[in-house]
Amino acid sequence: MKQVLMMILSDCPHCRKALRLMEDLKEENPEYEKVEVRIADEEKEKDLAESLDYYYVPTYFVDGVKVHEGVPTREKVRRVYEQALED
Numbered sequence: 001m002k003q004v005l006m007m008i009l010s011d012c013p014h015c016r017k018a019l020r021l022m023e024d025l026k027e028e029n030p031e032y033e034k035v036e037v038r039i040a041d042e043e044k045e046k047d048l049a050e051s052l053d054y055y056y057v058p059t060y061f062v063d064g065v066k067v068h069e070g071v072p073t074r075e076k077v078r079r080v081y082e083q084a085l086e087d
Helices: 013-028 030-034 046-051 074-085
Strands: 004-008 037-041 059-062 065-069
Touching: 004 013, 013 030, 013 074, 030 074, 059 074, 065 074
Parallel strands: 004 037
Antiparallel strands: 004 059, 059 065
């Protein structure tokens, strides 16, 4: 299973929406519970944020590859989980 890194800002409404979508999707599909998602606030982890290539939050990286950046949808967040579960 692949590692997921999610970059957020604590006061970002899109990040809050993405976090709600993640919880909803885990309820729908218990397999997603197995995916380890590291959530990093770019204000608290500035060195990490500066080392990555993104501009908007939330941004998801699966095994170090950016797979989504910006406004989340249920389907986009589902794809993050699906990519993390792929062999």
